[in-house]
Amino acid sequence: MVFDISFWSRSINKFLKNKVFCGVGRSKMGHLAHKCLLFLFLMTSTVFILSWFFVLKSSSPYSVDFSILPNTNLLSIDTNRYSRTCDSNQILKVFMYNLPPEFHFRLLGWKGNGKSVWPDIHVELPEYPGGLNLQHSIEYWLTLDLLKSEFDKDLRGRSAIRVYNSSEADVIFVPFFSSISYNRYMRKRPEQKKSVNELLQESLVKFLTAQKEWKRSGGKDHIIVAHHPNSLLDARTKLWPAMFILADFGRYPPTIANVEKDVIAPYRHVVSNYVDDSSDFDSRSILLYFQGAIYRKAGGTVRQELYYMLKEEKDVHFSFGSVQKDGITRASQGMQNSKFCLNIAGDTPSSNRLFDAIVSHCVPVIISDEIELPYEDVLDYSQFCIFVSTPNALKENFLLNLLRNISKEEWTRMWNRLKEVEKFYEFQYPSQENDAVQMIWQAISRKVPSIKMKVNRARRFSRTGLPEESGLSTAPLPRNFG
Numbered sequence: 456m457v458f459d460i461s462f463w464s465r466s467i468n469k470f471l472k473n474k475v476f477c478g479v480g481r482s483k484m485g486h487l488a489h490k491c492l493l494f495l496f497l498m499t500s501t502v503f504i505l506s507w508f509f510v511l512k513s514s515s516p517y518s519v520d521f522s523i524l525p526n527t528n529l530l531s532i533d534t535n536r537y538s539r540t541c542d543s544n545q546i547l548k549v550f551m552y553n554l555p556p557e558f559h560f561r562l563l564g565w566k567g568n569g570k571s572v573w574p575d576i577h578v579e580l581p582e583y584p585g586g587l588n589l590q591h592s593i594e595y596w597l598t599l600d601l602l603k604s605e606f607d608k609d610l611r612g613r614s615a616i617r618v619y620n621s622s623e624a625d626v627i628f629v630p631f632f633s634s635i636s637y638n639r640y641m642r643k644r645p646e647q648k649k650s651v652n653e654l655l656q657e658s659l660v661k662f663l664t665a666q667k668e669w670k671r672s673g674g675k676d677h678i679i680v681a682h683h684p685n686s687l688l689d690a691r692t693k694l695w696p697a698m699f700i701l702a703d704f705g706r707y708p709p710t711i712a713n714v715e716k717d718v719i720a721p722y723r724h725v726v727s728n729y730v731d732d733s734s735d736f737d738s739r740s741i742l743l744y745f746q747g748a749i750y751r752k753a754g755g756t757v758r759q760e761l762y763y764m765l766k767e768e769k770d771v772h773f774s775f776g777s778v779q780k781d782g783i784t785r786a787s788q789g790m791q792n793s794k795f796c797l798n799i800a801g802d803t804p805s806s807n808r809l810f811d812a813i814v815s816h817c818v819p820v821i822i823s824d825e826i827e828l829p830y831e832d833v834l835d836y837s838q839f840c841i842f843v844s845t846p847n848a849l850k851e852n853f854l855l856n857l858l859r860n861i862s863k864e865e866w867t868r869m870w871n872r873l874k875e876v877e878k879f880y881e882f883q884y885p886s887q888e889n890d891a892v893q894m895i896w897q898a899i900s901r902k903v904p905s906i907k908m909k910v911n912r913a914r915r916f917s918r919t920g921l922p923e924e925s926g927l928s929t930a931p932l933p934r935n936f937g
């Protein structure tokens with residue numbers, strides 16, 4: 456569905472136009488004909504070389520890297536065009552396992568009636584525990600959306616529906632609420648050998664690997680949400696053939712998770728949206744805002760260095776301290792009153808701060824070389840974020856010179872763009888067109904062709920068995936699952 460031919464048709468159109476032009480140019484016919492031939496030759500060789508490139512690329516274990524496809528213009532979020540490319544006949548079909556409630560809603564405290572696996576969402580909507588837990592609540596919103604798709608007659612704005620026959624599904628969704636399982640149940644009581652979080656992961660691996668759906672694909676078409684960086688810590692090394700929904704790859708070896716196979720989801724922002732934002736460049740009195748923890752582990756030392764560089768500046772707010780209850784309100788006011796908001800790598804490359812900045816319409820300044828961003832295959836972040844490499848950020852005066860030099864017009868352009876993209880980061884129930892839930896389903900959809908290819912390739916030898924001393928030397932992955 457993403458393999459759009461518009462780039463090629465555009466190129467071919469250009470080529471044809473050129474050709475026509477060549478035909479008309481009578482007076483210099485010989486010269487131009489020569490030029491045409493040369494052009495034709497170049498064109499053919501380019502296509503030839505490109506096709507080789509794709510062939511080589513696709514023979515790597517993680518097939519197609521969408522980012523190299525020439526389609527970025529097409530999908531860069533011009534919403535109307537965008538929704539047309541994902542219209543109703545391309546809705547993602549999702550089969551969801553009926554996992555017992557202890558893997559999902561019971562972790563939120565839902566009691567249920569002992570009969571039904573799922574809450575009847577018409578009658579009761581179990582709440583996700585609030586506070587900072589919410590930033591990783593992605594699992595909850597995706598599951599609710601699938602449950603709701605059962606009752607939706609109107610498919611407008613919907614990017615995924617639940618199907619009950621797994622043979623008809625594009626992907627298989629695993630409704631394990633891994634982030635809340637980590638946040639709430641990672642500690643073990645003295646008399647226990649293992650925490651609930653560990654036990655759940657063990658049962659999950661046992662359950663999944665016994666399913667016919669898993670065996671059919673080796674897990675490659677399974678979707679597992681593990682948004683908290685420490686969630687699924689044990690099971691990830693066993694379930695890695697699946698597609699993970701993650702915050703970043705900071706705590707994953709590239710064989711277990713990577714940008715080709717997996718999907719990056721935004722954090723749910725913790726500050727509230729800036730509704731009816733009538734601020735402007737001049738009314739936002741703080742140039743640069745940062746609030747966060749100091750003395751973080753590896754990768755976080757840049758925070759300290761920046762602090763010493765910026766602390767004397769009058770129009771910079773730079774302070775440390777974790778965000779507590781009234782802290783969230785103060786952070787929200789601070790961001791809404793600032794032109795730029797700093798996002799510095801902490802002990803992981805990503806944080807909810809970026810999404811807090813976006814919904815505060817405070818232009819994010821990202822200093823995190825390893826960060827991965829949601830939907831970046833269709834969204835150009837340079838239109839509303841400023842990226843600064845860590846070495847540059849640590850050069851004397853580099854950052855402030857850069858920011859002070861950004862004109863009111865340029866800033867206002869980014870601010871307007873922030874207001875346009877804000878909805879892509881909104882988790883809500885019921886979900887709405889192109890909000891975070893739908894954007895994540897769409898990101899999954901864009902990976903379906905490459906999943907299908909991987910599954911099909913893995914079936915090549917299913918009839919006759921693999922050659923002795925397996926010739927499949929192309930798989931640099933742990934082969935703990937078939």
Ligand SMILES: *[C@@H]1O[C@H](CO)[C@@H](O)[C@H](O)[C@H]1NC(C)=O
Binds near residue numbers: 620621622623
């Ligand atoms: C599930 O779908 C497959 C493929 O369309 C079909 O052959 C099969 O009969 C379906 N199973 C049920 C129980 O409907």
Ligand SMILES: *[C@@H]1O[C@H](CO)[C@@H](O)[C@H](O)[C@H]1NC(C)=O
Binds near residue numbers: 856
């Ligand atoms: C500010 O921008 C202008 C033009 O974009 C550039 O020539 C100048 O060197 C910049 N100044 C600083 C301090 O970065």
